[in-house]
Amino acid sequence: MSPAHCPERERPPARPGKSAGARIALLGMPNTGKSTLFARLSGVSARTGNWPGMTVELASARVLLGARMVELVDLPGLYSLLGTGEDERVTRDFLEREPLSALLVVIAAAEIERQLPLLLQARALGRPMVVALNMADEAQRLGVRIDTAALAEELGAPVLLTSARNGTGLAELKRALANVARSSPPQVADAMVAAPIGSAAFEAEVGRLVERALDVPHLMPQRLTDRLDAWLLHPWLGLPLFFALMWLLFQLVYGIGVPLQDGMDALIGAAKTHWIAPAVADWPAPAASFVLEGLVDGVGTVASFLPIILVFFVLMAVVEDSGYMVRVAVLTDRFMARLGLDGRAFAMQLMGLGCNVPALLGTRVMRSRPQRLLAMLIIPFSLCSARLQVLVFITAVFFTPRVAPLVMMALYTVSFLVAFASAAVWKRRHGETEPLLLEFPPYRVPTLRALAHQAWTATASFLSGAAGFVLAGVLIVWLLTHLPFDAAPAGPDTLAGQLARLVAPALAPIGIDSTLSVALIFGVVAKEVVLGGLAVIFGTNEAGLGPALAQSLTWAQAASFMLFILIYTPCVASLAAIRRESRSLSFTALAAVWPLAAAWTLCFVFYQVARHFV
């Protein structure tokens, strides 16, 4: 699943025919383990997801195969090359126009019977092929036996059994790829994609291939999946079980994450007192303050939440890889249909709990543009991990440990309610229903290796992406609160003080005072900045920030501040994703302004009522 924050992935532009290097494209249906295979072959961290069509960007990597560098391109997972969706169009264009040495067709071995038509459709383009029958372990478990030699003979292409998850068959696959890259220079397609996947010719051909090479048990054993689905999709029990599972997930996040966070905290604190503070003791005051209050306090406060975020990401990845997300989409479909969406939008919202950006990209599986826009409008309301750390922190300051989980629960509830209400408001303009068709992969238990991979991917992408934003945001806040140097830090005469005066008329009615407003403004860059910014503004570290906040804010102000952070303008990375995906500036503006207006209105009502009770 997705990284701790929202770096935009590089999309290498499809280069014109001049490039002479060997290039092999991976083609396959969703849920074939294609992206995992790509990651295994390329050794880079490509993200994988169980959600159909999760691989939405063309990831590519240069890999040494045999004696030469070969460029591998991971095409979106799709069922047919003739479909009308964006993925299909992109893939079709790519396959018809780009020079390729060969296609690596990835097939879920257990599903070979219904995946062969896609292979036949691609074969009509006239390129050399290598066929990987992936997830061979699952096929074996289901008792599906495939005569690869016979299949290779029929198809005129090497056919290999692989399991990207366990790493079996990869050496043989690499050899086959090296062979084909050596013997066939890159060429453009001979033909255009023509035959639809359900054509009689394909059906007959598949029948013949299956007859020759496949030994499939006639009767399915009653799989555990069906028994699990009977409970998890039960008309009455399904939703309660879903809530129970989510509750369990959050208990686990805190159970594992909080001790880790305390450890991290102690570590950073110790480093500051014993190591960094003595080192900068002789420096000029502004420089020492910059290091201690800007770098260590600001960034350290954000870093102390890293463990909890990572635990969260790994657990969300488990849920996503398990195949349960698709079930949740079905459970919530009827409700979401009333809002002009379908169950997939709810599943995306859940994915957005980690980071909104991958969830926004995930909306590409929606074929109807109005529906996709509506989904993109509500996904940023998902309480992502960046906002989570701010809210967890403030909740811990203002509420007792017994009440805090309930407050967090309430915040999650509010975030979903605001999302649903927004969908209801905008559905006339953006909503549209399309038929729902969700493939149900069997449930999967993630391997330890996959978990480690997810944890690493999340860390790496946080460090490479969000860390930069956070550092920049926190340092800007430090500068604003310390310039000019002769003014009292964070006082009314600093740049920050002037900025706060500027926005005070808008923020005072919702109980957000000048000290907090600067943090909020830079929170739009990345929500993690809010906490780091607060630490800088109050001139303290994570441990000192709590008491400082408790002293300067009333309960109603703190709650209003949390509500505002929960709902207001999405971060820069989310807005950039929305702009890219919607290709509409006016829609992006709506996605930026609507949450701001909603946040202000809600906070205004809340604060004006609540302040009379405290």
Place this chain on the structure above:
Amino acid sequence: MTLDSLTLGSSARVTQLDCEPAWRERLAGLGLLPGCRVQLIQRLGRRGPLKLRIGRTEFVMRSAEAAKILVEPLEPA
């Protein structure tokens, strides 16, 4: 009869798909073509979505769409 009116656990052969090309293509991607054998595994509430199986593929569609797919029930094997 139509796909949504199958009894739980029973199988049928698809005879006709009354739908637009894009939707037909998506169904075909899952192997749902005229002549194929489909089994109703689970019904998620009255008039709720249906969990279906073709070969080893399982998928879910809403009853409303299933009502547009004509099938011929098969005797239990």
